[in-house]
Amino acid sequence: ETGVTQTPRHLVMGMTNKKSLKCEQHLGHNAMYWYKQSAKKPLELMFVYSLEERVENNSVPSRFSPECPNSSHLFLHLHTLQPEDSALYLCASSQTPPGQGDIQYFGAGTRLSVL
Amino acid sequence: GQNIDQPTEMTATEGAIVQINCTYQTSGFNGLFWYQQHAGEAPTFLSYNVLDGLEEKGRFSSFLSRSKGYSYLLLKELQMKDSASYLCAVMDSNYQLIWGAGTKLIIKP
Numbered sequence: 001e002t003g004v005t006q007t008p009r010h011l012v013m014g015m016t017n018k019k020s021l022k023c024e025q026h027l028g029h030n031a032m033y034w035y036k037q038s039a040k041k042p043l044e045l046m047f048v049y050s051l052e053e054r055v056e057n058n059s060v061p062s063r064f065s066p067e068c069p070n071s072s073h074l075f076l077h078l079h080t081l082q083p084e085d086s087a088l089y090l091c092a093s094s095q096t097p098p099g100q101g102d103i104q105y106f107g108a109g110t111r112l113s114v115l
Numbered sequence: 116g117q118n119i120d121q122p123t124e125m126t127a128t129e130g131a132i133v134q135i136n137c138t139y140q141t142s143g144f145n146g147l148f149w150y151q152q153h154a155g156e157a158p159t160f161l162s163y164n165v166l167d168g169l170e171e172k173g174r175f176s177s178f179l180s181r182s183k184g185y186s187y188l189l190l191k192e193l194q195m196k197d198s199a200s201y202l203c204a205v206m207d208s209n210y211q212l213i214w215g216a217g218t219k220l221i222i223k224p
Contacts, residue, residue: 004157042119042214043202056211090158098210100145101165106157 003027006091006107014115015081021110023074023091031097032074033104034066037088049074050097081114088112117141119215121203126221127193135188135201135218143208149177149188150202152217158202161188190220198222 004025013019025032034046048056049068063085065077074091088111092104120138127133139147146165150158164170164179164186176189190197203215 040123040216042216043204043212045211098206100206100210101163102206102210103148103160103163104212105160106150108155108157 004091004093004105004107006089006110008110009108010111010113012113012115013078013081015083017081018077018079020078021076021089021091021112023076023107025072025074025091025093025105027093027095027105029093029095029105030071031094031102032068032071033092033094034074034076035090035092037090037109043090046076048098055097078112081112083114086112086114117207117213119203119205119213121201121215121218123216124219124221126223127190129193129195129222129224131193132189132191133193133220135190135203135220137186137188137203137215139184139186139203139205139213139215141205141207141213144181145206145208145210147177147179147186148204148206148212149186150204151199152202153199161201193222195222195224 007022031050036044046060047066052068067075088109090109091107094102094104118140149161152158162177169178174191179186200217200219202217204212
């Protein structure tokens, strides 16, 4: 059983659609993260939530909108995406707000294809 | 700018030893992480180094030299299940992880 669960695992959407990615962590952690992983590129940090407050927003386009209703759940709302947004979107959580030695635990990701 | 370099792909033989290198240039240093990621699966934590030297965990070891901005992951007695991508990440002065693009390791019988 994985401690971080992401749904859906695969998503195909048109550029005019609106969809949401969901992440749930069962580890009792206080920080959650969204990353984008493109082929042969480093993971790109998109958003960080610590104690349900957004603490990091790395110049992500407004067509991506995060939501963290509580410390166990994280959403990424998508609208009017572009084909270059096709990637694997990974959610992670960590026990404490980002600090030295803080280990992040990942979900298996949502493979997103934008047509 | 901040940069993490690691080889794109490596090939090794089952039962052998392989060393995956990682060099980094970051704004500050709060530790270096290695993760393993099988195709289509979540990255999983392997090791964390914050002080110089070698950390051993079973068949896997990780080494760090802060003065050289260098780390390696050493895998011994390779098994077919070790075929995966290995991700190097450094935590910078803002406690943000800076990631390498990953090394795809192919194990041949």
